[in-house]
Amino acid sequence: MKRFLLLTALIFLPALRAAAQSPAVLPDPGNLRAYASNSGKVFFFEVVGSTRGAVFGTGTYTPDSSLATVAVHAGVLRPYERGVVAVEITGGQKAYVGTARNGVTSRPYGFNLNSYRVGRGPAQARPSVEEGQAPPNLAAFKADAGELSFTIKGDKDAGDVWGTDTYTADSSLAAAAVHAGVIAHGSTMKVKVRMVPGKPSFTGSTRNGVTSQNYGPWDVAFEFVK
Numbered sequence: 001m002k003r004f005l006l007l008t009a010l011i012f013l014p015a016l017r018a019a020a021q022s023p024a025v026l027p028d029p030g031n032l033r034a035y036a037s038n039s040g041k042v043f044f045f046e047v048v049g050s051t052r053g054a055v056f057g058t059g060t061y062t063p064d065s066s067l068a069t070v071a072v073h074a075g076v077l078r079p080y081e082r083g084v085v086a087v088e089i090t091g092g093q094k095a096y097v098g099t100a101r102n103g104v105t106s107r108p109y110g111f112n113l114n115s116y117r118v119g120r121g122p123a124q125a126r127p128s129v130e131e132g133q134a135p136p137n138l139a140a141f142k143a144d145a146g147e148l149s150f151t152i153k154g155d156k157d158a159g160d161v162w163g164t165d166t167y168t169a170d171s172s173l174a175a176a177a178v179h180a181g182v183i184a185h186g187s188t189m190k191v192k193v194r195m196v197p198g199k200p201s202f203t204g205s206t207r208n209g210v211t212s213q214n215y216g217p218w219d220v221a222f223e224f225v226k
Contacts, residue, residue, distance in 0.1 A: 025084055025121070027135035028067060028170065030159060036063040036114035038089045044121045046140035047085045048170065048219070049077030055106040057096035060115045065106075067118070068139065068170065073104040074118050080219050082142075084121030091115065138195065139170040143220045145195040152191060154183035161212040163202035169195070169220040171212070179210035182224045192225035 025044045029035070031053075035043060045067060053066020061070050071077040071085050093115055098108040134150040136159065141148065152174050159172030167176045173193075177183045182191055185208070198221050204213040 025140075027140035028137060030136055030172075031066055032063040032087060032089065032116045035087070035089055035116075039091055039114065041089050043087045043089075045085050045087060047071050047077065047083065048139045049079050049081045049083075050170065051079050051103050055104060056098070056109040057093075057115070058099045058101070058106055060090060060093060060096070060117055061106070062096060062109055062112045063114050063116060065116075069104055070116075070118055073099075073101050073106055075102055076118050076120050079103065082219075086119045086121040088117045088119075089114065090117060134173060137170050137173055138193065138220075138222050141169065141195050141220070141222075143195050143197045147192055147194050147225060149190060149192050151188065152177060152183065153188040154178045154185050156185045156208070156210045161210060162204065162215040162218070163199075163212055163221065164205045164207075166196065166199060166202065166221050166223050167212070168198070168202055168215055168218040169222055170218075171222075175210050176212070176222075177224065179205075179207050179212055180224045180226075181208055182226055185209060193222045194225050196221050196223055 025046050028045050028047045047068050049072045050068035053069035055065045055069050055073050056062040072079055077083050092113040094111050096109040098106045134152040154177050155174040156178045158174035161171040161176045161179055162168040178185050183189055198219040200217050202215045
């Protein structure tokens with residue numbers, strides 16, 4: 001594992017030096033599909049390590065691989081650890097090899113047009129989400145962040161949701177808002193959320209066309225201020 005991390009650092013070094021001069025740290029996007037066309041560029045995301053997302057590849061991963069889970073598989077973060085992850089968008093591969101590492105089993109995959117690699121970002125970097133700019137989820141925010149306001153478009157199909165009324169921080173914000181009944185699917189409005197400490201368990205339910213899932217302990221959560 002140490003040899004793998006050293007190799008990752010050497011690969012990233014030139015790109016990291018250029019990008020770290022003025023790093024803009026973004027919330028966890030879930031996966032890198034929205035960034036796949038930016039080959040050769042480096043982005044920084046604040047991520048909470050996870051073991052539950054789908055991952056395809058080893059060292060180099062498909063764009064639809066969960067970033068939080070890739071970070072754990074690659075040894076950049078531990079499960080539940082929060083940190084800034086550097087992501088380099090790279091070209092595609094003919095095939096991706098699956099392996100089991102750090103409690104995460106990645107899957108093999110065939111040809112894909114784009115890929116990405118991960119490394120640890122600069123320690124001094126911090127998230128830079130402007131007021132009103134709605135991130136896909138709130139994994140980059142801590143429990144003591146208090147109340148936050150975002151203008152979002154309700155989308156029952158935006159992503160996974162865990163919990164009822166109190167949601168894990170990595171739940172889709174747009175889908176959770178519909179589930180909680182604060183916004184209708186397809187409507188756009190300003191909503192307030194309150195970051196709160198996590199819980200030992202989260203109970204799923206079906207509401208307003210959205211089915212949330214059960215989950216165990218998670219360190220940070222959020223609630224809508226109705």
